[in-house]
Amino acid sequence: MDASPLAPWEDPRAQPLIRFRNVTKSFGAFTAIDDLSLDIFEKEFFALLGPSGCGKTTMMRMLAGFEAPSSGVIELAGQDIAPVPPNQRAVNMMFQSYALFPHLSIWDNIAFGLKRDKMPKHDLNERVEAMLKLTRLEQFASRKPHQISGGQRQRVALARSLAKAPKLLLLDEPLGALDKKLRQDTQFELMDIQETTGTTFVIVTHDQEEAMTVASRVAVMDHGRIIQADTPDRIYETPNSVYVADFIGDVNIIQGKANSGEGEGYRIFWSEGQPPLQASSSTDLSTGQSCSLAIRPEKVAISAERPEEAANAVQGKVLDIAYLGNLSTYHVELPNGLVIKAQTANTRRISRRSFTWEDPVWLSWTATAGVLLAN
């Protein structure tokens, strides 16, 4: 099967829509973007994820044309976009503050960009109506931005930036101002709209859950660099560094020294007097190299007895229990003081829970459950 329509980043012949080539951007002594190269393909929903100050917003502003790279080239559909001013780029942006024009009605806000293009009256009306329909705002067309709710404003901002049918839509923390429930609904709406219109979306967010939900690929950024850019599942299952593993979701990190054992796997010596842990790894480690074993809490099983045939089993006592309704997270303290989190689905009622505080328990996981990362 040809994988390219679904995963163009794996097809060496695919032409990227956006190409960052060794882009650096500095503001005085501060380097916001550090020699960054990245390809984004057509019809992708690409998420830039990172803590504040990691340079994700700067990347977006360079795409929109509000900042120019200090060095390097940004190409859009094969053309260097540096000399093109923002008003002539086939790129539109949805602002974090929405930036709706307060003196114009919802209808005029959406029509604003089309009027600048001198679109004929009839086509313009049709296009605005279509956008209102797409974002379910028909009944608010004549209102002013301050006369509608936050969720509606967010949809107006989206409709306005989509109206010109840009090649690329930039979304700067688009859902930051919405409450959690509304945000989740809107995420799915965004995905639907992206599929319907076939526009390439680049979203900036610091919310890893949001990035994982909406994006086809996620780039995890830190200090102006992309640490890892991959599909959400691979980012989660095979992070390439402790930073990525720690940034996305919850993770247990066990420090140790690697020792290539029999077969493919490694043995990791992590604590005096404890048997070494078994772990497989795709990266090559030399014997004695210090490494980190990253294991997701849901991949750690908790039991009262030592499980038979478990590749790794350690004993500890329950320190804390976080009850989240559908899940419970057990914080288990190991003899060397390390606290490991183990997560179980609450398939039974809470009164039937098997463990409580101070109970001695066994934690176990398979050799392939964790990811072994060189330090």
Place this chain on the structure above:
Amino acid sequence: MTRLSWFNVVSLTLGFAFLYLPMVILILFSFNESKLVTVWAGFSTKWYGELLQNEAFLDAAWVTLRVAVFSSTIATVLGTMAAYVLVRGGRFFGRTLFSGMIYAPLVMPEVITGLSLLLLFIGIGLDRGIFTIVLAHTTFSMCYVSVVVSSRLVTFDRSLEEAALDLGCSPAEAFRLVTLPIIAPAVISGWLLAFTLSLDDLVIASFTSGPSSTTLPIKIFSSVRLGVSPEINALSTLMIAIVAVGVIIASLATKRAALQRQREERLAVQT
């Protein structure tokens, strides 16, 4: 309603008397039958009638009005441009000097401004008249406009302009279609401020006016030196009335707009 204590009543009365007693006396005596300003001789509106016959006063009023309209309009355009550059221009060379210099006329004694302008006009051989007063008034009222407009621009959400650029506006279009309509209230109040400043300026106008271009404040001041006439009381009463009506209309309009907005925002939350 709570009843005021005697202390509050006294302080209110004293305060308002201090502020408004002179004006009340002025208005009262504008309706005085007698020509003597200090003796009440019955109610009459004859001084208003005489005022309308007085060519000199009417001419001066017309000059003042033209000067105020022209100078405040030019000052608003220049002041808004200056404010825009100061707030948006970033750190260009000489910014600190420029911003210091634009605010200096606020604290400059009027006598000095007037004198220096007079010397300049004589120096370049410009005949003094309406044109020179307009220039002088523009000079000193421009900085007030730029203060008012720049304080609005500081709180202006920059992303609105960026959104306009993003949607295909040239920078000039973005200013005309987005920035200007939104900061319009500040620009208008800047204009009104410049207009009132020009309307009641005596010092600078006396330095820069010529024989054919007497403004109303100059006219009033010079005729008072020959003795206060009830006509001047009448004229002043008219000016107070015009200003009062203007202020009341403006504040009512602002209040109504605020109430309207509140109502609409409540409506938005409910839907």
